[in-house]
Amino acid sequence: MSEARKILLVEDNLHNRRIFAGVLKHYGFEVHEAENGQQAVDRIAEGETFDLILMDLSLPVVDGWEATRRIKAMPSAAEVPIIALTAHAMAGDADRALEAGCDHYLSKPISPKKVVAEVQRVLGLEQTD
Numbered sequence: 001m002s003e004a005r006k007i008l009l010v011e012d013n014l015h016n017r018r019i020f021a022g023v024l025k026h027y028g029f030e031v032h033e034a035e036n037g038q039q040a041v042d043r044i045a046e047g048e049t050f051d052l053i054l055m056d057l058s059l060p061v062v063d064g065w066e067a068t069r070r071i072k073a074m075p076s077a078a079e080v081p082i083i084a085l086t087a088h089a090m091a092g093d094a095d096r097a098l099e100a101g102c103d104h105y106l107s108k109p110i111s112p113k114k115v116v117a118e119v120q121r122v123l124g125l126e127q128t129d
Contacts, residue, residue, distance in 0.1 A: 004030040005051040005123055010040045010067065011085070012059050016108075020054065020085075023112035024119065027128060036060045037067025044077045052123055054115070057086040057097060065100045072101035081122050085115065 007029050011017045021031045032050070034040040038061040040053070053071065057064035064084065071077045083104040084097040094105040106118055120127050 004028055005125075006030045006032065006049070007119065008032050008034060008040060008043065008048075008050040008053045010034045010037065010053065010059065010064065011056045012036055013056075016056075019112055020115055023116055027116050027120075029119070037062030037064055037070075040067050041070045044071055044074055047076070049076065050080055052119060053080055053082045054085045054119070055082050055102065057084055057093075065096070068097075068101040083118060083122060085110070 007024060009021055009031055012035050017033055021033060024031045037059045055064045055068055068082055081103040083106060084102040085106050087108040097105045104122055117127060
């Protein structure tokens with residue numbers, strides 16, 4: 001990649017954040033982190049821009065469902081792809097995530113490499129092993 005793509009990783013679990021951020025950075029992505037949905041909404045409202053958002057749906061303060069709705073309502077972020085990264089794997093949860101504004105859906109547990117592959121696919125980048 002000539003210029004690192006910026007990803008906002010919204011995840012309240014520190015262990016998951018470290019793992020996903022570490023592997024994404026290894027593959028050349030610039031990773032920014034938020035611990036809850038409100039932090040994500042605030043960062044975008046304050047003018048930060050991202051190429052993609054990885055959004056956990058079970059978050060404190062403002063959950064990922066609501067954070068996604070708020071982010072997609074902002075003209076500056078309406079077209080930013082949001083991948084739901086969540087343990088919500090019940091029937092209908094993927095549809096619910098898409099209705100909230102998520103563009104893609106990955107259910108946990110998920111390997112970090114699969115997350116990287118999905119990020120690369122969504123951003124139209126060459127897949128790496």
